[in-house]
Amino acid sequence: MSGAAPARLELPVRGHVMAAVACGWLSAAGLCLTYLGIGGLVDAVTGGGAIGWRPPALMAAGIVLAVAGVLGQGRAGGAGEAVAETAVRARIHAAILARGPLGEPRPDGEPVTGSLASLATDGAAKVAAWRGGFLGELVAAVTTPLVVVAVVAVVVDPAAAAVLLAVVAAVPVVIGGFQRMFRASTSAYQAQSRRLAAQFLESIQGLRLLTLLGAAERRSRLLAEESERHRRATMRLLAGNQLVLLVTDVAFYGALIGAGTAVALVRHAEGAIPLGTALALVPISLLLTEPISVAGGFFYIAMAGRAAQRQVVRALAGAGERRAVPPPGAGDGEAAVELAGVVAGHGDGPAVLDGIDLRVGHGEMVALAGPSGAGKSTLLSVLAGELAPRAGTVRLSARGGGPARTVLVPQRAWLFTGTVAGNLRLADPDADEERMWSVLREAHLAEEVEAMPGGLDARVGEEGLTLSGGQAQRLALARALLVDADVLLLDEPTGHIDARSERLVIDTLRRLRGTRTIVVATHSEAVMEVADRVVEVAGVREVAR
Ligand SMILES: Nc1ncnc2c1ncn2[C@@H]1O[C@H](COP(=O)(O)OP(=O)(O)OP(=O)(O)O)[C@@H](O)[C@H]1O
Numbered sequence: 438m439s440g441a442a443p444a445r446l447e448l449p450v451r452g453h454v455m456a457a458v459a460c461g462w463l464s465a466a467g468l469c470l471t472y473l474g475i476g477g478l479v480d481a482v483t484g485g486g487a488i489g490w491r492p493p494a495l496m497a498a499g500i501v502l503a504v505a506g507v508l509g510q511g512r513a514g515g516a517g518e519a520v521a522e523t524a525v526r527a528r529i530h531a532a533i534l535a536r537g538p539l540g541e542p543r544p545d546g547e548p549v550t551g552s553l554a555s556l557a558t559d560g561a562a563k564v565a566a567w568r569g570g571f572l573g574e575l576v577a578a579v580t581t582p583l584v585v586v587a588v589v590a591v592v593v594d595p596a597a598a599a600v601l602l603a604v605v606a607a608v609p610v611v612i613g614g615f616q617r618m619f620r621a622s623t624s625a626y627q628a629q630s631r632r633l634a635a636q637f638l639e640s641i642q643g644l645r646l647l648t649l650l651g652a653a654e655r656r657s658r659l660l661a662e663e664s665e666r667h668r669r670a671t672m673r674l675l676a677g678n679q680l681v682l683l684v685t686d687v688a689f690y691g692a693l694i695g696a697g698t699a700v701a702l703v704r705h706a707e708g709a710i711p712l713g714t715a716l717a718l719v720p721i722s723l724l725l726t727e728p729i730s731v732a733g734g735f736f737y738i739a740m741a742g743r744a745a746q747r748q749v750v751r752a753l754a755g756a757g758e759r760r761a762v763p764p765p766g767a768g769d770g771e772a773a774v775e776l777a778g779v780v781a782g783h784g785d786g787p788a789v790l791d792g793i794d795l796r797v798g799h800g801e802m803v804a805l806a807g808p809s810g811a812g813k814s815t816l817l818s819v820l821a822g823e824l825a826p827r828a829g830t831v832r833l834s835a836r837g838g839g840p841a842r843t844v845l846v847p848q849r850a851w852l853f854t855g856t857v858a859g860n861l862r863l864a865d866p867d868a869d870e871e872r873m874w875s876v877l878r879e880a881h882l883a884e885e886v887e888a889m890p891g892g893l894d895a896r897v898g899e900e901g902l903t904l905s906g907g908q909a910q911r912l913a914l915a916r917a918l919l920v921d922a923d924v925l926l927l928d929e930p931t932g933h934i935d936a937r938s939e940r941l942v943i944d945t946l947r948r949l950r951g952t953r954t955i956v957v958a959t960h961s962e963a964v965m966e967v968a969d970r971v972v973e974v975a976g977v978r979e980v981a982r
Pocket residue numbers: 541783784786789807808809810811812813814815816958977
């Protein structure tokens with residue numbers, strides 16, 4: 438991926454942020470008035486005169502504003518965070534579903550599914566804490582000095598306000614410098630953290646495969662190395678954070694409070710302001726350090742949130758590209774599938790398909806044949822819009838024109854832990870029982886599901902392991918039928934199943950023939966016999982080793 442600045446992530450939290458800012462200003466103004474009220478009391482007492490209505494009124498108004506501001510800011514921040522987290526999570530979930538559970542690794546090497554899962558949990562919370570919660574607080578804190586200076590100018594002394602304003606102006610410049618200094622290390626830390634989470638997750642998902650391949654030990658060494666790199670990135674981040682805290686404490690607090698006190702003393706000595714009011718300027722100058730007090734939050738919330746936001750934007754952009762790249766646009770209405778000069782391959786690997794032309798008519802059933810590795814599954818991935826062709830055109834059209842809807846049943850039936858109905862409803866969340874039974878009947882699975890305890894509510898275990906391979910394949914087929922797609926893509930539907938299931942699947946294919954366009958990759962003669970036409974795929978090239 439390029440290092441170009443990612444687009445903004447639109448979240449419905451503008452109102453929450455503005456409310457948090459307004460509340461922050463209220464509480465700052467309230468505190469100023471409270472201190473000035475106390476200063477007024479001191480002046481009245483030391484001056485020996487009557488207290489009058491002004492100091493108590495200032496104090497009362499100040500306390501009410503401060504309390505309302507603090508409470509309001511907390512509420513606005515909490516609500517904004519919840520709204521933002523829900524929005525980010527929903528968009529990432531949509532991206533996960535768009536990619537499918539077996540999403541390919543991206544060109545930058547990040548494993549897609551694990552990475553997105555980590556983003557949807559940890560990443561979404563960080564983005565939400567930043568955009569929904571902390572952003573309003575931050576804007577309020579950074580602009581609080583202006584509110585304070587304005588109150589001082591109006592209620593106390595414009596000259597003192599002008600000096601405070603000059604000191605305050607230096608603060609954003611220095612904060613900006615620190616932010617730039619540590620941005621790279623925070624981003625690196627985030628990327629490291631996500632990569633580690635993704636690798637752990639995918640190692641767990643593929644544990645059985647890793648063990649079978651004898652790769653478990655290699656993988657565990659890799660994870661140990663990644664953990665060590667992550668530990669070092671954490672240490673660097675913490676060291677940077679400590680440095681910022683030290684610098685801000687020593688330099689800014691000293692400078693701002695010192696400046697506030699000096700201004701107060703000088704103006705009092707000049708007779709411009711009474712003693713009590715001068716004393717009130719000292720705690721008021723403490724409010725000028727608000728931007729600094731949130732600087733620590735930059736590391737824990739804002740910078741972590743912004744780094745996560747960059748990742749989310751990039752991941753969502755990636756999802757868009759994957760869906761849009763192979764543009765299966767509307768065809769001329771004469772053919773359901775039209776491929777011309779299609780070249781395709783995986784990642785940076787060699788071309789698997791090299792100049793493929795294919796035309797499939799509406800309602801036609803075409804079997805893709807060819808030796809293992811010829812590229813049958815690759816071709817189906819191109820048709821499903823999962824793999825972008827490197828060259829050539831792919832056109833899929835529905836009967837009567839318009840873009841076609843496709844659905845792919847992969848070689849390995851991927852079922853999720855839950856019920857039969859839950860697995861079916863992945864394809865159509867609104868499907869009612871009648872519709873589900875209907876597709877189960879079409880896939881010749883209805884009788885077996887009826888016999889299961891709970892029927893449609895029967896539990897399908899981890900990865901569907903309580904079902905036989907043949908049952909799982911037929912359930913995946915039923916799920917695909919629920920999509921009601923124009924083009925049904927089947928990858929080895931009889932590949933790894935028992936003879937009875939094979940017969941049932943073939944019978945289903947026979948019944949489906951003519952009802953929709955079907956492209957089926959297969960080694961089975963029996964499946965080829967059912968098809969209207971058999972196309973030999975032989976786009977594979979010898980790879981020099
Ligand atoms: N995700 C992937 N990443 C890299 N290479 C891949 C990927 N999937 C397939 N290939 C390679 O692409 C080539 C074609 O594989 P493909 O699965 O499309 O063939 P196939 O004809 O479907 O084989 P089979 O009949 O065994 O299913 C093979 O060399 C394979 O190693």
